[in-house]
Amino acid sequence: xxxxxxFTPYSALIGGVIIGLxxxxxxxxxxxICGISGITGNILVFKRHDTLWRTMFFAGLVCGGIxxxxxxxxxxxxxxxxxxxxxxCAGLLVGYGTRLGNGCTSGHGVCGMSRFSKRSIxxxxxxxxxxxxxxxxxxxxxxx
Amino acid sequence: xxxxxxxxxxFFFASGLIISGMTNPHKVLxxxxxxxxxxxxxxxxxxxxIGVYSLSYRWxxxxxxxxxxxxxxxxxNKDLDKxxxxxxxxxxxxxxxxxxxPGPAIVNITLLNKQVIVFFAAMxxxxxxxxxxxxxxx
Numbered sequence: 268x269x270x271x272x273x274f275t276p277y278s279a280l281i282g283g284v285i286i287g288l289x290x291x292x293x294x295x296x297x298x299x300i301c302g303i304s305g306i307t308g309n310i311l312v313f314k315r316h317d318t319l320w321r322t323m324f325f326a327g328l329v330c331g332g333i334x335x336x337x338x339x340x341x342x343x344x345x346x347x348x349x350x351x352x353x354x355x356c357a358g359l360l361v362g363y364g365t366r367l368g369n370g371c372t373s374g375h376g377v378c379g380m381s382r383f384s385k386r387s388i389x390x391x392x393x394x395x396x397x398x399x400x401x402x403x404x405x406x407x408x409x410x411x
Numbered sequence: 412x413x414x415x416x417x418x419x420x421x422f423f424f425a426s427g428l429i430i431s432g433m434t435n436p437h438k439v440l441x442x443x444x445x446x447x448x449x450x451x452x453x454x455x456x457x458x459x460x461i462g463v464y465s466l467s468y469r470w471x472x473x474x475x476x477x478x479x480x481x482x483x484x485x486x487x488n489k490d491l492d493k494x495x496x497x498x499x500x501x502x503x504x505x506x507x508x509x510x511x512x513p514g515p516a517i518v519n520i521t522l523l524n525k526q527v528i529v530f531f532a533a534m535x536x537x538x539x540x541x542x543x544x545x546x547x548x549x
Contacts, residue, residue: 327421368498
């Protein structure tokens with residue numbers, strides 16, 4: 268059953284196009300794949316040559332967050348029903364899993380799928396299904 | 412120059428995430444919850460992003476080098492190995508539990524919300540645990 272009251276196809280599409288454009292710019296100018304988990308996770312590795320641009324990208328994300336949230340205050344309103352324990356488990360899983368699997372929604376989902384990389388197509392299918400199964404268990408089995 | 416481009420791309424990327432709705436964990440979870448009240452919006456984010464990127468990708472890599480660098484760093488690994496699959500399973504579980512993937516988690520810390528900070532700190536820990544254990548195995 269589709270939830271039409273919260274369905275926002277236009278802003279989703281526009282936002283997606285902006286995400287695609289900024290990822291394409293990073294490739295065109297710097298020759299880098301725009302994978303958030305890889306770029307930011309590897310800041311902590313301290314490879315002299317790479318650390319600075321990675322840190323700048325991270326700073327860009329933060330500044331972009333501050334400016335866009337200020338320009339569109341309604342986007343700030345978010346709700347997370349998760350408890351602290353759940354958030355800690357989820358954070359550990361996301362942090363560890365994206366590094367082990369070499370990518371997240373951006374690196375595998377957007378850049379990798381666009382390159383028709385078999386690894387990324389497989390990874391994206393797996394994490395989508397894994398996410399769907401998890402919410403199904405949380406909402407309809409445990410919480411149902 | 413590369414640093415300025417990186418800053419600008421990060422900035423632009425964050426605004427795309429916010430406009431698309433990806434930074435709202437409730438929206439992400441409504442997308443993943445296909446058996447509940449399903450909100451398919453995020454499929455449109457993927458369509459928009461993949462549409463633009465796949466079209467520009469071929470043109471960009473047909474150049475001999477990036478504008479501000481000497482080579483393209485494109486993953487060459489083609490192995491469909493256990494690490495890839497287990498990593499994706501673990502990431503998916505975390506994503507489905509809280510509704511945050513790495514990009515939106517970073518963008519959301521600017522709101523200084525306690526829940527996001529807890530998630531972000533745990534995510535950094537998870538990344539560090541990987542780095543530490545990976546070093547031991549190497």
